[in-house]
Amino acid sequence: MAVNLSAPKPSQLFPIRGVRIGVAEAGIRKAQRKDLTVVLIDEGACVSGVFTQNRFCAAPVQICREHLAMGHGIRAIVINTGNANAGTGEEGLLRARNTCRALADKLKLKAEEVLPFSTGVIMEPLPYERIVAGLPAALADAREDNWLRAAEGIMTTDTVPKAFGKKVMIDGVEVSITGISKGAGMIRPNMATMLGFMATDASVSQTLMKQLACELAEGSFNRITVDGDTSTNDSFVVIASNKAAHSPIESLTTPQGQALKSAMLEVARQLALAIVRDGEGATKLITVQVDGGKTADECRKVAYAIAHSPLVKTAFFASDPNLGRILAAVGYSGIDDLDQTAIDLYLDEVHVARKGGRNPDYREEDGQRVMKQSEIKVRVALGRGACSDTVWTCDLSHEYVSINADYRS
Amino acid sequence: MAVNLSAPKPSQLFPIRGVRIGVAEAGIRKAQRKDLTVVLIDEGACVSGVFTQNRFCAAPVQICREHLAMGHGIRAIVINTGNANAGTGEEGLLRARNTCRALADKLKLKAEEVLPFSTGVIMEPLPYERIVAGLPAALADAREDNWLRAAEGIMTTDTVPKAFGKKVMIDGVEVSITGISKGAGMIRPNMATMLGFMATDASVSQTLMKQLACELAEGSFNRITVDGDTSTNDSFVVIASNKAAHSPIESLTTPQGQALKSAMLEVARQLALAIVRDGEGATKLITVQVDGGKTADECRKVAYAIAHSPLVKTAFFASDPNLGRILAAVGYSGIDDLDQTAIDLYLDEVHVARKGGRNPDYREEDGQRVMKQSEIKVRVALGRGACSDTVWTCDLSHEYVSINADYRS
Numbered sequence: 001m002a003v004n005l006s007a008p009k010p011s012q013l014f015p016i017r018g019v020r021i022g023v024a025e026a027g028i029r030k031a032q033r034k035d036l037t038v039v040l041i042d043e044g045a046c047v048s049g050v051f052t053q054n055r056f057c058a059a060p061v062q063i064c065r066e067h068l069a070m071g072h073g074i075r076a077i078v079i080n081t082g083n084a085n086a087g088t089g090e091e092g093l094l095r096a097r098n099t100c101r102a103l104a105d106k107l108k109l110k111a112e113e114v115l116p117f118s119t120g121v122i123m124e125p126l127p128y129e130r131i132v133a134g135l136p137a138a139l140a141d142a143r144e145d146n147w148l149r150a151a152e153g154i155m156t157t158d159t160v161p162k163a164f165g166k167k168v169m170i171d172g173v174e175v176s177i178t179g180i181s182k183g184a185g186m187i188r189p190n191m192a193t194m195l196g197f198m199a200t201d202a203s204v205s206q207t208l209m210k211q212l213a214c215e216l217a218e219g220s221f222n223r224i225t226v227d228g229d230t231s232t233n234d235s236f237v238v239i240a241s242n243k244a245a246h247s248p249i250e251s252l253t254t255p256q257g258q259a260l261k262s263a264m265l266e267v268a269r270q271l272a273l274a275i276v277r278d279g280e281g282a283t284k285l286i287t288v289q290v291d292g293g294k295t296a297d298e299c300r301k302v303a304y305a306i307a308h309s310p311l312v313k314t315a316f317f318a319s320d321p322n323l324g325r326i327l328a329a330v331g332y333s334g335i336d337d338l339d340q341t342a343i344d345l346y347l348d349e350v351h352v353a354r355k356g357g358r359n360p361d362y363r364e365e366d367g368q369r370v371m372k373q374s375e376i377k378v379r380v381a382l383g384r385g386a387c388s389d390t391v392w393t394c395d396l397s398h399e400y401v402s403i404n405a406d407y408r409s
Numbered sequence: 410m411a412v413n414l415s416a417p418k419p420s421q422l423f424p425i426r427g428v429r430i431g432v433a434e435a436g437i438r439k440a441q442r443k444d445l446t447v448v449l450i451d452e453g454a455c456v457s458g459v460f461t462q463n464r465f466c467a468a469p470v471q472i473c474r475e476h477l478a479m480g481h482g483i484r485a486i487v488i489n490t491g492n493a494n495a496g497t498g499e500e501g502l503l504r505a506r507n508t509c510r511a512l513a514d515k516l517k518l519k520a521e522e523v524l525p526f527s528t529g530v531i532m533e534p535l536p537y538e539r540i541v542a543g544l545p546a547a548l549a550d551a552r553e554d555n556w557l558r559a560a561e562g563i564m565t566t567d568t569v570p571k572a573f574g575k576k577v578m579i580d581g582v583e584v585s586i587t588g589i590s591k592g593a594g595m596i597r598p599n600m601a602t603m604l605g606f607m608a609t610d611a612s613v614s615q616t617l618m619k620q621l622a623c624e625l626a627e628g629s630f631n632r633i634t635v636d637g638d639t640s641t642n643d644s645f646v647v648i649a650s651n652k653a654a655h656s657p658i659e660s661l662t663t664p665q666g667q668a669l670k671s672a673m674l675e676v677a678r679q680l681a682l683a684i685v686r687d688g689e690g691a692t693k694l695i696t697v698q699v700d701g702g703k704t705a706d707e708c709r710k711v712a713y714a715i716a717h718s719p720l721v722k723t724a725f726f727a728s729d730p731n732l733g734r735i736l737a738a739v740g741y742s743g744i745d746d747l748d749q750t751a752i753d754l755y756l757d758e759v760h761v762a763r764k765g766g767r768n769p770d771y772r773e774e775d776g777q778r779v780m781k782q783s784e785i786k787v788r789v790a791l792g793r794g795a796c797s798d799t800v801w802t803c804d805l806s807h808e809y810v811s812i813n814a815d816y817r818s
Contacts, residue, residue, distance in 0.1 A: 055747040056740025056765070087736040089750065089766020122733020123767050186720055186737065227719040229734070230741035310636040310719070310805075311595055311813055318814030324531020325638070327496040328595065331465025332639035338464040341498065356465070357498020358532050396719075398810050404720055405727030 003285045003374050003394065005277040008148055008163040014176035015144035016199040018042035018241030022142035023153035026134025028127055029082030029120060036134040037153040038103065039077035039197065040142050045241040047074035048209035049115070050217045052189070052234035058086030059096040059126075060116040061233060067100075067112045077237065078103050079117040079195065080131050081156050081182075086232035087123035095128040102132040106139060119156055119182065119195055119233050151180040154195055157403060158184050162274040168263035170256050171246040175202040177264050181271035185280040185404060187226035188308075189217075189234050189272075196221060196236040196271055202260050203248040204240035211252065213238040215261065220268035223391045226279035227400070228308040238264075276392045281400030284316050286393050287377040294385035298335050302380060303391040305333035313396035316376065321367030323352050330380055342383030348376065412694045412783050412803065414686040417557055417572040423585035424553035425608040427451035427650030431551035432562035435543025437536055438491030438529060445543040446562040447512065448486035448606065449551050454650045456483035457618035458524070459626045461598070461643035467495030468505040468535075469525040470642060476509075476521045486646065487512050488526040488604065489540050490565050490591075495641035496532035504537040511541040515548060528565055528591065528604055528642050560589040563604055566812060567593050571683040577672035579665050580655040584611040586673050590680035594689040594813060596635035597717075598626070598643050598681075605630060605645040605680055611669050612657040613649035620661065622647045624670065629677035632709075632800045635688035636809070637717040647673075685801045690808030693725050696786040696801055703794035707744050711789060712800040714742035722805035725785065730776030732761050739789055751792030757785065 019041055026036040041047065049068060051061045067074065078099055085092045100114040118126060141149075151161035165178040179198035204212065217236050242248070249257045277285055288306050293299035306312055309329040315322045326345060331338070345353035350366045353359055370376055428450055435445040450456065458477060460470045476483065487508055494501045509523040527535060550558075560570035574587040588607035613621065626645050651657070658666045686694055697715050702708035715721055718738040724731040735754060740747070754762035756779045761771050779785055 054737060054740035055742075055744065056736045056749045056752075084733070087733045087749075087762060087766060089764060091766060121731070122737060123762065124733075125767070186734075188741075229718050229720050229737060232733075232737045232740060309638050310809070311638050314810050314813035317810065320814065322530070324493070324496045324533075324641075325595075327465045328463060328531060328638060328641045331463035331641060332597075335464065340465045340496075343465075353496060353532065355498060357496060357500065358534070396810060398807050400719070401723050401726065401805060401807050401810060404723035405729065 002160045002278040003282050005160050005274055007160055008151065010148050012165050013147040013163050014165045014167060014178050016176055016178055016241055017144065017201045017243040018045055019199045019239060020142040020144050021146040021150045022138040022140065023146065023149040024134045024137035024141060026130050028080050028130050034149065034153040035081045036131060036138050037079040037150050038138045038142065041075050041239060042241060043075065045239055046204055046206040046209045047237065047239050048213040049235060049237040050213050052231055054230050054232050056087060056232050058084055058118060058233045059088055059092035060085055060118045061235060062093060063096050063100065064115045064235060067115055070112050072110060072112050074115055075109050075113040076103055076107055077115045077117065079154055081120050081154060083118055083120040083124055083126050084122045084233050085118040085126040088125060092126060095126040099128045099131050103135055106135060117195055117235055119154065122232060147178050147180060154180065154182040156182060157280055158182050158278050160278050162271055164267045164270040166263050166267050168259055170202060170259055173244050173246040175200060175244045177267050179267045179271050181275055183275040184278050185226055186229040186231040187224065187275055187279065188228045188230045189221040189224065198264065198267060199239040199241065200264065201241045201243040203242045203244055203246060205248050205250050208250060208252065209238065209240065212261065215252065216264055216268040219265050220272035224272045224276050225304065225307050225391060225393045226276060273392055276394050279394035280403045281397040282394035283397055284395045285375045286316055286395065287390060288393065289377060289379045289388065289390045290382065291379065291388045292382040292385060293387045296387045296389045299387055299389035300391065301335065302330055302333045303389055305329045306378060307391050307393035310396055316371065316395035317397045319371040321364060321371050323367060326378060327353060344381040346379040411569045411687040412691050414569050414683055416569055417560065419557050421574050422556040422572050423574040423576060423587050425585055425587055425650055426553065426610045426652040427454055428608045428648060429551040429553050430555040430559045431547040431549065432555065432558040433543045433546035433550060435539050437489050437539050443558065443562040444490045445540060445547050446488040446559050447547045447551065450484050450648060451650060454648055455613055455615040455618045456646065456648050457622040458644060458646040459622050461640055463639050463641050465496060465641050467493055467527060467642045468497055468501035469494055469527045470644060471502060472505045472509065473524045473644060476524055479521050481519060481521050483524055484518050484522040485512055485516055486524045486526065488563055490563060491529040492527055492533055492535050493529050493531045493642050494527040494535040497534060501535060504535040508537045508540050512544055515544060526604055526644055531641060556587050556589060563589065563591040565591060566689055567591050567687050569687050571680055573676045573679040575672050575676050577668055579611060579653065579668055582653050582655040584609060584653045586676050588676045588680050590684055592684040593687050594635055595638040595640040596633065596684055596688065597637045597639045598630040598633065607673065607676060608648040608650060609673065610650045610652040612651045612653055612655055614657050614659050617659065617661065618647065618649065621670065624661065625673055625677040628674050629681035633681045633685050634713065634716050634800060634802045635685060682801055685803050688803035689812045690806040691803030692806055693804045694784045694801065695725055695803060696799060698786060698788045698797065698799045699791065700788065700797045701791040701794060702796040705796045705798045708796055708798035709800065710744065711739055711742040712798055714738045715787060716800050716802035719805055725780065725804035726806045728780040730773060730780050732776060735787060736762060753790040755788040
């Protein structure tokens with residue numbers, strides 16, 4: 001069902017020196033399913049992360065924030081599917097801590113050097129004893145060239161594993177970047193996505209890592225939505241193993257910093273778009289670009305209003321150019337002084353509405369032709385400034401309802 | 410498909426002295442369908458209205474605001490279905506004005522004494538010549554006991570006509586109230602609903618009318634949502650024909666004012682709930698009550714986050730007590746300093762979550778039993794104050810997608 005998204009080719013996922021990954025079947029919710037992933041990080045790496053803004057954030061998210069803030073350095077990551085460990089109160093925090101401690105003991109680390117991640121059903125107790133029992137198999141599986149299995153190991157309602165890689169030259173040194181993500185529903189990241197992990201062997205100063213993670217998230221995961229539901233577990237982690245032999249990058253504005261960020265952003269955006277392409281029930285990828293705003297923030301508001309409208313999304317599913325629904329969404333997006341007579345609407349290159357009304361030259365068959373494509377760009381020109389923003393979403397189909405009416409059964 | 414909603418009984422819809430209604434088939438979009446309604450109001454009545462906050466508001470909404478502001482008094486209303494006359498630019502305004510003028514000419518009124526209303530597809534030209542051609546038949550049909558036909562005449566994707574009536578004693582004088590509404594999709598009124606009209610023969614001072622209309626809308630139409638899409642055409646109009654022989658009501662806080670407002674609010678709320686019960690594809694009516702907030706406004710925010718979540722709505726459709734989705738929606742509703750450990754969640758009388766985690770006494774079969782009902786109350790206790798608010802919504806079913814993927818075909 002995913003929109004123009006095929007499984008990653010192992011040859012395009014580059015091993016990252018200093019980062020080993022192991023995957024196991026721990027039977028957390030269902031048997032015979034890769035549901036436990038560990039990431040082992042050599043000493044000397046820099047790690048940063050951004051996390052959901054949901055106030056009902058999951059226990060593992062709370063503990064990730066705590067461990068990262070301690071500044072001891074991060075040496076291992078443990079990820080389970082089948083259970084989100086969210087809405088689980090004090091007991092949930094305890095179980096997440098116990099999971100970190102169990103992995104730390106096996107690796108002779110401190111518990112604070114481990115980051116825990118969980119994804120799955122909310123408000124059910126985390127079966128951490130199954131996770132602990134699965135750790136030896138995951139550790140035995142640990143290798144640098146295991147990214148594809150990791151992408152499979154973190155899937156829930158995803159239909160396709162999501163992983164991308166890229167190489168870039170920094171000061172004549174070849175640097176590798178590889179990332180994985182998961183997510184298909186409860187997707188409206190507000191800092192990061194359901195789960196995204198990226199690693200590079202580039203050398204990056206620790207002080208720059210938080211900024212790098214934020215800027216990557218802003219340009220990728222923070223611009224996508226499937227259903228508008230911000231998850232309790234959104235997490236995006238960036239690892240720089242510092243194994244590459246170039247001088248450490250101290251700023252994102254130097255040529256070296258720009259080269260690395262731009263290559264990493266390309267991977268992050270592919271990972272984020274893969275989530276939309278694999279959005280629950282998705283049959284189309286919709287790019288919503290809003291130009292001509294007074295601020296980028298108001299453009300984003302308008303873009304999200306369009307991207308979240310069930311009426312707009314069902315119209316895309318039906319290939320029905322019922323495009324007044326887009327204008328209605330622009331109208332309720334929350335810009336108080338919006339002048340409807342300044343607004344133009346385009347579907348790819350088709351000029352649908354001009355100055356707030358139907359473009360006299362618009363022919364429905366042109367709209368229809370674009371609506372039938374699997375990838376569509378909606379462009380709204382607000383005519384009140386020079387700022388822009390873009391978000392990506394998918395359509396709303398029968399399959400979305402089926403998936404979410406059946407998810408736990 | 411509507412949830413516990415049957416067609417109104419004509420005997421419960423009370424004629425309102427001084428208010429005559431006529432309905433006709435004008436062939437505006439489809440043949441042999443009641444699609445044109447006129448309301449003729451005797452001199453001396455007071456009329457007020459509240460309208461959508463959508464910045465892409467329809468041409469008729471703009472003209473209603475203009476005509477009401479002129480203060481000449483309103484003597485006639487003309488309503489068409491099949492076309493919203495929204496997203497139609499200057500030409501749309503002209504066509505709405507021409508419609509008013511045509512009706513005014515036949516009634517020997519000024520155009521400013523007529524209010525126009527349109528509902529249907531957005532961004533298509535209003536075929537006002539068909540409306541004008543249909544006016545004689547509508548006028549010939551005008552009677553005081555025509556409310557049921559009017560409720561039918563304003564339907565679009567509604568499956569059941571929506572009309573309620575009530576009588577109340579004011580100073581020993583019997584007063585009648587009757588109202589109609591329409592709407593099933595693009596429902597998240599932000600001032601009023603798609604279309605709602607209420608009339609009473611009570612005597613109400615003109616200065617009080619705006620306040621009365623606003624307070625009625627606030628307690629009814631402004632508390633419902635089907636899909637979160639605020640329409641371009643939402644309008645709610647209140648008519649007091651002033652024919653009843655009691656002293657005019659000058660304040661809503663006197664016993665007489667309270668009696669009238671309370672009876673009118675009951676009718677308004679029935680009209681609003683009828684829209685949710687008939688929500689596109691609805692199989693369940695969900696009441697979302699949020700208690701324990703610092704302000705009613707933050708309670709409303711939380712209630713709407715729950716009511717708009719596609720994941721919550723599909724879980725209700727499936728009778729699946731996947732109730733962590735409700736906690737997730739509470740978490741992203743936008744209260745920055747929310748403490749998740751203070752939050753309790755109830756489904757009817759079943760205590761699901763306590764202090765932010767699963768209630769140890771909660772049994773899934775109890776949640777399941779409530780989820781299977783056709784009417785369900787979700788109650789969230791925020792534990793941070795003494796304020797409350799309530800909104801009403803419905804579930805999200807396959808039928809919603811079907812209806813909105815096919816609406817124009």
